[in-house]
Amino acid sequence: MNTCFDDHDDFSLDDDTLHEECGVFGVLGHPDAAALTALGLHALQHRGQEAAGIVSYDGQQFRSERHLGLVGDHYTDPAMLESLRGSMAMGHVRYSTTGGTVLRNVQPLFAELGVGGIAIAHNGNFTNGLFMRRKLISDGAICQSTSDTEVVLHLIARSRAKTSSDRFIDAISQMEGGYSMIAMTRTKLIAARDPTGIRPLVMGELDGKPIFCSETCALDIIGAKFVRDVENGEVIICEEQPDGSISIDSRKPALKQPERLCLFEYVYFARPDSIVGGRNVYQTRKNMGINLAQEAPVKADVVVPVPDGGTPAAIGYAQESGIPFELGIIRNHYVGRTFIEPTQQIRAFGVKLKHSANRAVISGARVVLIDDSIVRGTTSVKIVQMLREAGAKEVHIRVASPMIYYSDFYGIDTPDRDKLLANNHETLADMCKFIGADSLEFLSIDGLYMAVGGEKRNNALPQFTDHQFTGDYPTRLLDKEHEGEFSKIELLAGNG
Numbered sequence: 001m002n003t004c005f006d007d008h009d010d011f012s013l014d015d016d017t018l019h020e021e022c023g024v025f026g027v028l029g030h031p032d033a034a035a036l037t038a039l040g041l042h043a044l045q046h047r048g049q050e051a052a053g054i055v056s057y058d059g060q061q062f063r064s065e066r067h068l069g070l071v072g073d074h075y076t077d078p079a080m081l082e083s084l085r086g087s088m089a090m091g092h093v094r095y096s097t098t099g100g101t102v103l104r105n106v107q108p109l110f111a112e113l114g115v116g117g118i119a120i121a122h123n124g125n126f127t128n129g130l131f132m133r134r135k136l137i138s139d140g141a142i143c144q145s146t147s148d149t150e151v152v153l154h155l156i157a158r159s160r161a162k163t164s165s166d167r168f169i170d171a172i173s174q175m176e177g178g179y180s181m182i183a184m185t186r187t188k189l190i191a192a193r194d195p196t197g198i199r200p201l202v203m204g205e206l207d208g209k210p211i212f213c214s215e216t217c218a219l220d221i222i223g224a225k226f227v228r229d230v231e232n233g234e235v236i237i238c239e240e241q242p243d244g245s246i247s248i249d250s251r252k253p254a255l256k257q258p259e260r261l262c263l264f265e266y267v268y269f270a271r272p273d274s275i276v277g278g279r280n281v282y283q284t285r286k287n288m289g290i291n292l293a294q295e296a297p298v299k300a301d302v303v304v305p306v307p308d309g310g311t312p313a314a315i316g317y318a319q320e321s322g323i324p325f326e327l328g329i330i331r332n333h334y335v336g337r338t339f340i341e342p343t344q345q346i347r348a349f350g351v352k353l354k355h356s357a358n359r360a361v362i363s364g365a366r367v368v369l370i371d372d373s374i375v376r377g378t379t380s381v382k383i384v385q386m387l388r389e390a391g392a393k394e395v396h397i398r399v400a401s402p403m404i405y406y407s408d409f410y411g412i413d414t415p416d417r418d419k420l421l422a423n424n425h426e427t428l429a430d431m432c433k434f435i436g437a438d439s440l441e442f443l444s445i446d447g448l449y450m451a452v453g454g455e456k457r458n459n460a461l462p463q464f465t466d467h468q469f470t471g472d473y474p475t476r477l478l479d480k481e482h483e484g485e486f487s488k489i490e491l492l493a494g495n496g
């Protein structure tokens with residue numbers, strides 16, 4: 001993870017890591033707006049651990065706190081929450097996809113415009129962000145960050161539309177890629193989801209006041225009710241009226257397209273207790289395990305998950321196969337997610353810090369090891385070795401998603417294609433040999449679709465965004481097509 005230096009703060013589209021996503025939260029009309037936002041962000045922490053920010057509006061002025069680090073590192077301080085006064089607040093937890101981990105890129109981003117102040121927060125990644133940025137800069141724009149999200153602020157500033165919400169709509173209509181966004185003006189809280197609906201965004205309600213957030217787990221933590229998903233291509237504008245009531249206006253500026261939510265939300269990103277696209281994530285992961293047991297059975301003594309990601313699928317596999325589920329690997333919870341570390345060397349070390357074998361279960365056993373996904377294979381190699389050292393007789397790996405062949409450009413930021421295990425090896429047998437397992441099988445794409453949506457993939461009109469597995473990108477990839485042209489831009493060194 002880069003913390004402050006600009007040699008990492010560039011515009012390269014591919015790096016070595018498979019990043020998380022971001023999480024967004026916003027609330028209007030509640031006296032404890034900032035505290036609710038801090039709690040919501042805490043529930044969304046799994047979506048991004050680099051930085052967290054909150055912006056509030058107290059009727060007179062906007063207040064902002066943006067910090068590198070975890071929500072709990074900063075927003076548990078009562079004085080800090082006290083300073084974020086006002087009944088409207090929004091926040092963001094970040095995992096960078098465009099622009100490094102430096103303070104200037106921490107969201108929400110804020111700008112003072114002709115129409116008043118506006119703050120924006122973004123989960124996703126624009127596939128024409130660098131292209132638009134170059135256009136804006138040549139037109140005189142002065143960029144303060146290296147994040148793709150800032151482009152939206154410039155487009156709002158330049159829009160000829162009259163109201164701030166119309167300007168926001170005008171701005172996002174020019175953007176392509178994946179985005180779930182929240183924006184806040186002096187009077188309005190706005191939520192928007194890209195036309196394909198790649199990233200999730202839900203609407204909730206607490207004491208009659210609207211809330212928007214990336215996942216329902218952020219509603220649960222504050223005791224808010226789930227109202228509905230923000231639809232793909234929808235912009236919802238909430239405004240406090242003089243009598244204290246809140247108007248809610250739904251607009252559909254984009255041409256209607258079928259929704260294609262990203263399958264990786266179900267495979268890995270979303271919290272298991274969240275309801276994403278109307279489906280309980282835990283249940284979809286269990287289904288993946290059930291389908292995997294049907295597709296790739298094996299004779300074994302125990303089903304062992306790679307915790308935490310592999311646990312729900314392992315429960316499903318065990319139930320379907322009749323092989324007992326055991327916690328054969330114990331996870332140290334004081335280590336974060338491992339595939340987000342910057343270098344392969346540190347990653348390898350991280351896996352050891354994180355998992356240890358439970359010898360009492362493993363010794364002398366034929367193990368079916370279940371993981372949710374294999375990206376580079378780092379985790380699998382280490383864990384197989386660890387299980388063998390703990391005395392496992394056989395180790396059979398079963399992966400609850402298909403092989404990953406393609407990079408992501410919508411907010412996950414997968415490693416270069418040549419670092420993906422499936423691209424580095426000709427055959428399944430080669431992969432298995434590299435990992436050191438006795439056998440290796442992946443869930444089929446139809447098995448994954450069935451687990452999530454109950455139907456096989458409709459190849460003519462796929463129900464989900466699944467480019468990691470299929471190479472079928474639901475939007476143009478303009479920045480990728482012009483990749484070489486964006487690499488070097490001068491930037492001020494330092495953290496601010």
Ligand SMILES: O=P(O)(O)OC[C@H]1O[C@H](OP(=O)(O)OP(=O)(O)O)[C@H](O)[C@@H]1O
Nearest residue numbers: 308309337338339374375376377378379
């Ligand atoms: O093949 P690799 O490059 O090693 O990446 C894949 C691994 O990374 C993820 O787990 P992560 O370490 O993020 O932990 P989690 O399951 O606890 O979230 C995923 O669940 C796999 O175990």
Ligand SMILES: NC(=O)CC[C@H](N)C(=O)O
Nearest residue numbers: 021022096097098123124
């Ligand atoms: N992972 C994300 O959703 C990142 C949002 C935005 N593209 C950023 O880099 O800040």
